Amino acid sequence: MPAVPANVDIGVAVNPGVIGGGGGDAITSGSNDSNVYPFSRSGPSSQNAPKKQRVKVSYLSRPLSTNEKTNLDKLLLNMMAIDCQPFSIVDDEGFKSFVYGLNPNYELPDRKTLSTTLLAREYEERLATIKSVVSTECSSMCIAVDSWTSRTMQPYIAITGHFINKTTLDFKSILLQCSLLDGTHTGENIAQAISSAICEWNLTDKINFFVTDNAPNMLSAANILGYSHYGCFAHTINLIAKNALALPDVDSAIVKIKKIVAHFKRSSQAKEQLLRYQINSQGIAEGSALTLIMSVPTRWISTFLMLQRFVHLQESIKATVPNLNVDLPVIPLQEWKCLEQICEVLKPLYEATLIMSGDNYLTASKAMVITQGLLNMHAQMASNNTFYEPVQKLAKDIDVGLKQRLSNINYNLHITVCTFLDPRFKQFAFDNETLRITKTYIIKEICNIIGEDQPSTIPESCAPELSLWNVIDQKISASQPPRSTHTKVSEEVDMYLKQVVINSESCPLEWWRGHKIIYPSLFLIFVKYFNIIVTSVPCGRAFSKAGHLINDRRTRLTSSKVAKLMFLHGNKTF
Numbered sequence: 001m002p003a004v005p006a007n008v009d010i011g012v013a014v015n016p017g018v019i020g021g022g023g024g025d026a027i028t029s030g031s032n033d034s035n036v037y038p039f040s041r042s043g044p045s046s047q048n049a050p051k052k053q054r055v056k057v058s059y060l061s062r063p064l065s066t067n068e069k070t071n072l073d074k075l076l077l078n079m080m081a082i083d084c085q086p087f088s089i090v091d092d093e094g095f096k097s098f099v100y101g102l103n104p105n106y107e108l109p110d111r112k113t114l115s116t117t118l119l120a121r122e123y124e125e126r127l128a129t130i131k132s133v134v135s136t137e138c139s140s141m142c143i144a145v146d147s148w149t150s151r152t153m154q155p156y157i158a159i160t161g162h163f164i165n166k167t168t169l170d171f172k173s174i175l176l177q178c179s180l181l182d183g184t185h186t187g188e189n190i191a192q193a194i195s196s197a198i199c200e201w202n203l204t205d206k207i208n209f210f211v212t213d214n215a216p217n218m219l220s221a222a223n224i225l226g227y228s229h230y231g232c233f234a235h236t237i238n239l240i241a242k243n244a245l246a247l248p249d250v251d252s253a254i255v256k257i258k259k260i261v262a263h264f265k266r267s268s269q270a271k272e273q274l275l276r277y278q279i280n281s282q283g284i285a286e287g288s289a290l291t292l293i294m295s296v297p298t299r300w301i302s303t304f305l306m307l308q309r310f311v312h313l314q315e316s317i318k319a320t321v322p323n324l325n326v327d328l329p330v331i332p333l334q335e336w337k338c339l340e341q342i343c344e345v346l347k348p349l350y351e352a353t354l355i356m357s358g359d360n361y362l363t364a365s366k367a368m369v370i371t372q373g374l375l376n377m378h379a380q381m382a383s384n385n386t387f388y389e390p391v392q393k394l395a396k397d398i399d400v401g402l403k404q405r406l407s408n409i410n411y412n413l414h415i416t417v418c419t420f421l422d423p424r425f426k427q428f429a430f431d432n433e434t435l436r437i438t439k440t441y442i443i444k445e446i447c448n449i450i451g452e453d454q455p456s457t458i459p460e461s462c463a464p465e466l467s468l469w470n471v472i473d474q475k476i477s478a479s480q481p482p483r484s485t486h487t488k489v490s491e492e493v494d495m496y497l498k499q500v501v502i503n504s505e506s507c508p509l510e511w512w513r514g515h516k517i518i519y520p521s522l523f524l525i526f527v528k529y530f531n532i533i534v535t536s537v538p539c540g541r542a543f544s545k546a547g548h549l550i551n552d553r554r555t556r557l558t559s560s561k562v563a564k565l566m567f568l569h570g571n572k573t574f
Contacts, residue, residue, distance in 0.1 A: 062105065063105060064103075064105050064106060069106070069107075072103075072106050073109055073118055074118075074122060076090075076108070076109070076114070077114060077118050077119060077122055077568075078122075078568065078572070080114070080565070081565050081568035081569045081572070082568075082569055082572050084565075084569070087111045087114050087115045088111060090108045090109065090110065090111055090114065091111065096108060115561060119561060119564050119565070120564070122568060123564040123567060123568060126567070126568060126571060126574075127567065130174055130571060130574055131201065131202075133165075133172075133574075134161070134163070134174070134201060134203075135202065137163075137165045137166055137167055137168075138163040138164075138165070138166070138172075138203075138206060139163075139164075139166050139206065139527055139528060140163060140206050140207075140208040140527070140528050140529070140531060141161045141162065141163045141203055141206045141207055141208065141531065142161070142162045142163070142207075142208060142209040142210075142211065142531050142532045142533055143159055143160065143161050143162075143176070143194070143198075143207060143209070143210055143211070144159070144160045144162070144211040144212070144232075144533060144535070144536040144537075144538055144539050145157065145158070145159050145160075145190070145194060145210070145211070145212045145218065145221070145536065145539060146158050146212065146213065146536045146539030146540055147181065147185045147190065147217075147218075149185075154180055154559060155180070155181040155183075155184060155185055156178060156179065156180055156181060156559075156562075157177075157178070157179065157181040157190060157193050157194075158175070158177070158178040158539040158566075159175075159176040159177050159178075159193075159194060159197050159539070160173060160174065160175055160176065160538045160539055160570075161173070161174050161176050161201075161203070162174075162531050162532070162533050162538075163206075163531045164509070164527055164530060164531045166527050169509050169512060169513050169516075170509070171360075171361065171362055171509060171531070172574070173360075173538060174570070174571055174574055175566065175567055175569075175570025175571055176197050176201060177197050177563065177567065178562075178563060178566035178567065178570065179559065179560075179562075179563035179566075180559035180560075180562075180563070181193055185217050186217055186220075187216075187217045187218070187219070187220025187221045187223075187224060188220075188221075188224065190217060190218065190220075190221040191220075191221040191224040191225050194221065194225060195225065207227055208227075208228065208414070208528065208529065208531070208532070209227065209228050209229075209230070209364075209414055209531075209532045209533075210222055210225065210227035210228065210229045210230075211229070211230055211231075211232060211533060211534060211535065211536050212229070212231065212232060212536055213231065213232045213235040213536055214231040214232065214235055214236060214239065219231075228412075228414050230412060230414075230415070230534055232534070232535045232536040232537070233356045233363070233367055233370075233406075233534045233535050234353050234356055234357050234535045234536075234537055235535075235536065236405050236406060237349050237352060237353050237356075238299070238300050238301075238353075239401075239405070240349070240398060240401035240402060240405060241300040241304075241346065241349050241398070242300045243397065243401060244394050244397040244398045244401065245300060245303060245394075247390070247393055247394060247397060249389075249390035249393065250342065250390055250393075250394055253335060253338065253339065253342075253390070254295075254303065254307070256329035256331065257306065257307065257310050257331075257339075258294070258295065258306075259328060259329055260292075260310075260317070260321070260328050260329060260331075261292045261293070261294050261306060261310065262294065263324075263326060263328060264291070264292045265292070265294055267324075267326075269324075270320065270324050270326075271291060273320045273323060273324070274289075274291065274292070274313070274316055274317070274320045275289040275291070277316045277319050277320055278290070278313075278316050281319065282315070282316070290309065290312070290313060292306070292309055292310060292313065293305050293306045293309045293310075294306060301350060301353060304343070304346045304347075304349075304350050307339060307342060307343050307346070308343050310339065311336070311339050311340050311343055314336060334388070337388065338388045338390060338391060341387050341388060341391040342390075342391055342394060344381075345378075345381055345387075345391060345394055345395050345398065348373070348374055348377045348378065349374070349398070352370050352373070352374055355370060356370060356534065356535055357535055357537040362418070362508070362509075362530060362531070362532070362533065363533045363534050363535060364414070364415050364418040364419075364530075364532035364533055364534050365415075365418040365419045365421070365422035365424075365425065365508070365530070366422075367409055367415055367418075367419075367534045368409055368410065368415060368416065368419045368425075368429050368430075369419070369425055369429050371402075371406045371407075371409050372429070374402055374406070375399075375402055375403065375406070375407065378395060378398050378399040378402055379399055381395040381398075381399070382395045382396045382398075382399040410430075410431075410434045413437075413438065413441050414529060414532055415532070415534065416430070416434060416437075416438040416441075417438060417441065417442060417525065417529045418529055418530055418532055419438075420435075420438050420439070420442065421442075421508075421522065421525065421526050421529065421530055422508050422530075423499075423501060423502045423506075423508055423511045423512070423515075424501055424502055424503070424504050424506065424508060425501065426496075426497055426501055427497050428501065439493060442493065442522070442525055443486065443489050443490055443493060445525055445528075446485075446489045446521045446522070446524060446525055447485050447486055447489060449524050449525075450485050450489075450521065450524075451485070488521070489521050492519055492520075492521050492522060493522065495519075496519050496522055508530070512526055512530075
C-alpha cells in the first residue's frame with residue numbers, strides 16, 4: 001500500500017441516494033456542503049460533524065384505497081354543491097392540473113359519474129340522515145315557503161323547516177326541498193306541493209306554523225292547507241316602505257339621485273375624481289374611500305342604502321359634479337336636508353328588517369317587541385313639525401302602513417306565546433288584555449297536554465316502608481288539600497313571571513337549558529312553540545343560491561339535479 005502524505009486527509013464520499021427508506025421515497029441531504037467527512041487528526045471528528053436533514057423530494061407512488069377515493073369524490077361533489085360550481089369543471093385543464101399537483105394518484109371522476117352516480121348517492125345519504133334526526137328530535141316544525149322562476153323560465157318552490165332539537169335545545173333550520181313546481185304558481189299547485197313535502201317527511205302532525213310572503217297565491221295556499229299562517233314580516237315592511245317611497249315628492253328626488261349615481265357608475269373618470277377628492281381633500285385612506293350605490297327596483301333596502309351613501313358622500317359629490325362637464329340634476333341645499341331627513345325616517349325600518357331576517361336565531365318572540373318600537377318611533381316622526389313637508393308625508397304614510405299591516409300582531413297567539421316564553425321579554429311586551437289572553441291560553445294548552453290529576457291508590461303490597469317519619473308525613477299530607485293540574489300550572493306560570501328577565505343580548509335557548517327542570521310544564525309549551533320564525537327570508541336566500549347554480553354554464557342542468565344540489569347546499573351545515 002502506497003504511503004499517504006502527512007498533509008493529506010483521508011475522507012469517505014457518501015452517495016446521496018435513498019437512505020434507509022422504503023416504498024421508493026427519495027431522501028437527500030439538506031446541506032449544500034461537500035459530502036466528505038474527514039477522519040484526519042487535524043479535522044473535526046465524526047461525532048462533531050453537522051447532522052444532515054433528510055428531505056423528501058418525491059411522492060410515494062401507490063394507488064389510493066377505495067375509502068380514500070370515495071372520500072375525495074365526496075369532497076369534490078360537496079365543493080360543487082356548496083360553491084355552485086358546474087360539473088364541467090372536471091374537464092377544465094387548469095383544474096385538472098391543480099388536482100394532479102395536490103395528489104397525482106387521484107383520478108378525477110367524469111361529469112356523468114359526478115352528476116348521476118355520486119350526486120344521487122350523496123343526496124340519498126344526506127336525506128336519510130336528516131330525516132332520522134327530524135323523526136327523533138323534532139316535536140314541532142315551522143315551515144316557510146317561497147316560489148321563484150329560474151332564468152330557464154321554470155317555476156320552483158322552496159320549503160324550509162325550523163325546529164328545536166328537544167334533546168340539545170339547539171335551533172335547527174333545514175331545506176326540506178327546492179324543486180320544480182308542477183304547473184304554474186297558483187295557490188292550488190303550491191298547496192299541493194307543500195302537502196306532498198310534508199307527507200314525504202312524515203310531518204303531518206308536527207307543523208305548527210306556516211310563513212309565506214303576502215302574495216295572493218301564497219295566501220290562497222295557506223287557506224287551503226289550514227295551518228296557522230303569518231305573512232312574512234320582512235316582506236310586509238318592504239310593502240310599507242315601497243308604498244311610502246312612491247309618494248310623488250320623494251320619488252322625484254330619488255329619480256334625480258339615480259341619474260347622478262348612474263353617471264358615476266358608467267364613467268370611470270367621474271368615479272376616479274370622487275375617490276380622489278375623498279383621499280386628497282378629506283384625508284381618507286385610499287382603501288377606505290367609498291363609491292356610490294345604485295338601488296335595485298325589487299328591494300326597498302337598496303334604495304335606502306343608495307340614499308344613505310349619497311348623503312354620506314355629500315361633500316365629495318358637491319365638489320366633484322361641477323368638474324365633470326356633464327348635464328346632471330342639481331340638488332339645492334334644502335333638498336340635501338330633505339334627503340337627510342328621509343334617511344332618518346327610513347332607518348328604523350331598515351334596522352327592523354335586518355333583525356327579523358336572521359335565519360340562525362329565533363325571530364317570532366322579537367316580532368311584537370320590534371313592532372311596538374316601530375309604531376312608537378314612527379308615530380313620533382309623523383307628528384314631527386321640524387321635518388320638511390315631503391318628509392312629513394313620508395313619515396305619516398309609513399305610520400299608517402305600520403298600523404294597518406302590523407298592529408294586529410298581538411292577536412296571533414302563536415307569536416304572543418313565543419314572546420311570553422322568551423325570558424328577555426315575558427309580560428313586559430304585553431298590554432293587560434293581551435297578557436291575560438296569552439296566559440290563559442298557555443295554561444289551557446299545558447293542561448291539555450298533561451291531563452287532569454287522577455287520585456292515586458297505593459296497593460297494599462306497595463305500601464310505604466315503616467319509618468320514623470311516617471306519622472309526621474301523614475299529618476302534613478292530610479293538612480294539604482289536593483291541587484288540580486290547573487292550579488299547579490298557574491302557580492308555575494306566576495313563579496316564572498316573578499323571576500327577573502335576562503339581558504336582551506342573552507340567548508333564550510341557553511336560559512331554558514338551565515331552567516327546564518324548574519319550569520317543567522312551561523318547558524312543554526316552549527319546545528312546542530318556540531321554533532317559530534316570522535319571515536320567509538331563508539327561502540329567498542335559497543333562491544338566491546339557486547340563481548348562482550343555474551348560471552350560463554349550467555342552463556342545461558335538469559330540474560331533478562338542481563333539486564338534489566340545492567338540498568345538499570341548503571343543508572351543508574346540518
